[in-house]
Amino acid sequence: MKKWLCRVLVIVCGAACLPFASACQKEKKIAANYEIVAEYSPELSTVAGTVKLEFTNPTERALETLKFNLYPNAYRENALYKAVSSSYQKAAYYNGKSYGSITVLSVSGAKSWSVGGEDKNILLVELEKALYPDEKTVVDIGFLTKLASVNHRTGVTKNGVNLGNFFPILCGLKDGAFYESVYYSDGDPFYSNCANYEMNFVLPKDYVLASTGKVKAEKSLESKKEYTVYATNVRDFAVFASEKYAVLEKKIGGVKVKYYYYSDENAEAHFETVGKAFEYFSESFGEYPYSEYTVAQADFCYGGMEYPAITIVNPFLTEKEYTHTLVHETAHQWWYAVVGSDQTTNAWQDEGLAEYSAKLFFDAHGEYGVSGKELVADSLAAVREYYRTYGSVFGEADTRMTRNLSEYLSEYEYRSIAYDKGMVLFDTLRQSVGKKKFSAALKRYYKDNKFKIATPANLVAAFERAGVDVAGLVESFTSGKGIV
Secondary structure (H helix, E strand, C coil), rough: CCCCCCCCCCCCCCCCCCCCCCCCCCCCCCEEEEEEEEEEEECEEEEEEEEEEEECCCCCEEEEEEEEECCCHHCCCCCCCCCCCHHHHHCCCCCEECEEEEEEEEECCCCCCEEECCCEEEEEEEEEEHHHHHHHHEEEEEEEECCEECCCEEEEEEEEEEECCCCCEEEEECCCCCCCCCCCCCCCCCCCCCCCEEEEEEEEEECEECCCCEEEEEECCEEEEEEEEEEEEECCCEEEEEEECCEEEECCCCCEEEECCCCCHHHHHHHHHHHHHHHHHHHHHCCCCCCCEEEEEECCCCCCCCCCEEEEEECCCCCHHHHHHHHHHCCCEEEEEEEEEEECCHHHHHHHHHHHHHHHHHHHHHCCCCCHHHHHHHHHHHHHHHHHHHHHHCCCCCCCCCCCHHHHHHHCHHHHHHHHHHHHHHHHHHHHCHHHHHHHHHHHHHCCCCCCCCCHHHHHHHHHHCCCCCCHHHHHHCCCCCCC
């Protein structure tokens, strides 16, 4: 996600005061296959649907319960963890306070089910019998998502509807168990394995759909339109729709690249930037594994947001911010969509690398007049300012990069650590090992960790395979022991 925060500090004290490719994981087959049928009703601000999940146990132990994330419950009036932080309330809730939720209507193929978790954020499905390694089960879930009027990942906006994280989705598997994370407003509270999806999605006929995956069929149903979309080996599935979308598209190296927009006087130029970034990252890191990549404008309180095979961008940014966001979010197709990471504890691993990838792009494309050297200098200055300010207020600044999202006191702190210190870390790596080995290491990191959830150790291993030992350097940054 691209967050545009001014360099003026607002301290928020208190505890809280997100046919395509080959195998996803080490196993030979993908563990989860989703069949989703859903319909958006603008007059009710709802999405009603069913999720059929075919799940094969990829762990080495028996599973008795499946756990699903219920992300829309973060938009409840009484949610313990709000989807939108206090500093972004005005930008997000354009018509004042508004609330959403997700209601589980039914679950079949299970012994019992309940809604739990720390903040009513987890659907627990107790299986009829223990599911042993490599065994398969099928469950069907009926749900109703009520959408808030909010410029955020999930909600009705002035210009359309944003449907990221709108259905029950299996929690990611971490160390053989389902990983639960509440919806922290700072950062992207997601830990997601890859899966296959097929979705039949119904919209009013005047709406145009932009989504993860590839449209297999489009059918008119009197006043409605049904899209059949599939995506293979992706770690999430998102849908955005608007009555106002115009579309540009072109082929780049066999991949269909598309741009959906409704407020862009420089659409052709911006689409050209997307294409340049896509080509640059393909050449620099490795071949893009999906058949389509989409960029879509969406009313959003931040700069942009990444999902597999689709990213969104806020159309109301400045020209400089808009260009940078297009590049940053496109970089996330390599660092998040294909090479996953634990965004709940190592946010720097995808955000810092996406920021540094944008820096490399601008270095290679002088026509934009953006100095990569100045981007790094700005990030370094921002990190040092954070150290000084938080040090003066709290006695010392927490400089750790590996920490749970719950440990950040503000979005300013999150931005300073995940983005700015992440940028400085990767620039220090490049300066230390040289451009050639740095490039070789990122290509190795991408190749070795496609469709997996990479750890910091996997990143270090990629540099080792490129012939350099950076374990100490990376640890000094991530632990906070080193001085920046």
